[in-house]
Amino acid sequence: MAEVRSRSEATPLPLILALAIAFTVTVVDPLIFSLNLPQVSRALEVPSQLVGLLGGASTLVMAAAVLAAGNLGDAFGLKRLLMLGLVVVTVVDLVSIFSPGYGFLLVMRLLNGLGMTALLGVPLALLKTSVSSKKRPAAIGVFMAIEMVLCGSIPAVTGWAVAAAGWRVLFVVAPLLCLSSLWLTARYVPEAPVQQRGHLDVVGVGLVGAALLALVVGLAAAQNGVTRPTTLLPLAISVAAAVLFVRHERRVPEPALDLALFRSRPFSVALAATLTLNFLVAGLGIALGQFGSVVLSLSPESIGLLYLPGTLLIAGAVVLAGRLVGKYSPRPVMVVGLALMTMSGLLMAGTVSPTMAIWLLVSAIWLCNLGSLVTSASVSEAVLAEAPSGHSGAVASAQLASGMTGYAFGPTIYLLLLHFFFRKEWLADAEARGLTATDAERTVDAVRGSLALSPGSAGYDPNLIRHASGLDLGEDFADALRLTILTVSVLPLAVAVAALLLMPRRTRAPRSDTPPPSTTGT
Template identity: 65%
Template structure:
């Protein structure tokens, strides 16, 4: 790197750091809440069947609202909207720390989802507007590296706060990061010109929210049987809402999602990769929490520490990925990241045991985080390169919209697969022991119900796993291995699609589309 390039990078650091902190809060906030949900749910007497919804409430709001946020930012000011989101996140989390009960905290989580949507939807758009196109890949690498370091440190820090000071102190982590991001944004980030728009596509946003919420609900209900009306009716509604959304977006003059962008194979692959990355990481975190706490009897703080080893190495790799994208193209970097994600899933599929070595879990977690962040840098550059001036928010919001959709779907789908494969295992186990299917089902019914009501949080009762008659711990472990094997096919398919559809040529600098 030349001296001029170093000076240019240093000058951009305050801008990139402030925007990356805002972006990172949207991941850290729900992550540390989920990892410490058992302590919070016990303290506030959260109903067992509401724990999962409480943990994912903010994420669902973000997924439903983030497309609208991008359009709002273009119309009313990206910087203004980001600062409003940061202030909202600080206020809501401080109020959450004072929660007198479950209902109050749930309302705060829903409001926090709106604040997080504002932060997530415009951070990358402001990065595009603030950084020259030729320096953007390197800036994205630094952006993602900061996120990686904080996502590696905060789970352990949150677990320590809860154990040392109590669960209420957990809600001070996100406000601290948001406060720093607010100061850097106010001081160093400039407001790009706004685009005059007729308004926000309320119908389109509503259809997206309806499709997503009913899809997640339908998948969750499918664990108890797909032919039940509680399962297939939400799925049908989700499909109808999705079709109506496409028809509406093709006809409205101010669509919340420019469908013409998907004529580009590279853009389509990048958007689907964003969904896949978050789907896999969220699903992996879910099975990691279940497997680690129930089968391996690891405390929450130890599970949080699994994210810490190799954090700085991943951050360095993401910075390198930005350099490689700048020198060559996003395609090879995206393929590498997706294949690392495949390697993480296959490692779990091959090695998961009831007495599994902790270092293997650390390695699988490290590979998942490395692959996700490296691929995300390529996704961000590909999507931002398709955004014309004045519409950065609307286009940039596609990445978090698809990403948060994957994040919301991941736990539900992984849970569905895990329950299906678990059932297959304990039925085979019962048959080998001469037990009837009815007897076996009675032995695991309470256990399966506990997991279905509290995905990724309360989990199975270890005492039920050890009950006589069946080796449920081994059955669950084998179900986990099959789940990880099947879900590894998705990033593998996207890697093949990236190889076929994305540009292969080298380039010296990214070129943005004209206004």
């Protein structure tokens, strides 16, 4: 009865606003850091081999620890854990302002990721426990719309602030959002019922983290050679940890993730969709940071502005998507969202060039953002509908673990593909101009790190990049980006087909949000 009473007494909009702002921190903070990574890298003289790690440190920690956060929230209180995470992110980011070097900042980014772990699945879990199942799809739409407005406007404002006051202003953004969410959460968000647990599945959480970390390390090392021991060993460790995790979760009485959930086709497809959309969004951010600043010679504030046009229109579309999910089912909305992301990739691939019109770039970003938010609204409802009472945190965290995995893999795989295709293109360029591969590689070495491996590690004259020793490297990189985007655009199309084939046409009766009656015996 306490849960039912808290639902009826809660003020809907401030409650949704509090949770949406908290969740937005996990998107905005890594996004603005990635977009302004060139400035940070130059200022702190970050070695090229550490730029990728610095850029993805917080998201890697989130992906590895989000299952633990969901389980802790169910056991000790979702609201309490959310407020603790908001405080940690605020303190860590304010300390990051005074970073004396890249080593200190790397540690702060790891701690930042630890704090943001509590801001991932917990807001959605609290949305499930605070809003009735009938109203939840519409509430998810509003939740995603708020995120869209903030994600569309904050990068532009931050870009201007960085240009005016320097890169350290980056670390003021998240604390401002966290303090706003903290006040609203304390006042309007009710605490969820606590699920008594014997213990936290530390082994399961550790195996997930080990599998993810080893996989990212292996993929990053693959840029220097797929068959090298430094690539194969981490990948083998990742596979072994994943196998051990599945075996462990089947035997432990209180698993970090109930593998029986994957018997549900909608749940499995929804996790594949959230991994895909986060992979594409994160990879596009890295590609924009390099292509925009190095090839198109756009300033950081101009790159930030690319996310602004159409923000309110997307927000309105996401609210509508939430209502359509409630009226029909997540299936058609998810298919439309994934199709929009595919269209974004095809538009970008078909128009990318060193002289690409800004309105085309804006259109591609707009379609990607629209598709990702529409897909997210359907994914969240499909996942939360599977959560039994008292396990909302763990189930919601499974969605965000999948999402953060995609977000952590996106930059690594995009850079791997860009490096492969860029090398292929400039070698073909050199052969057409009568240059030997050795001579061409000497020329490309001066700029290749900036374009494909270490965004922003050094500043280069765009004319040097485009016409270094007769090579048109700007065009070569544009062609590499085109091939990369065409390759990854297959993913949302494949998941959309899976949704059509495997998800139900109509919404099933929702799971009860009240605990089942107690029974005696085993």
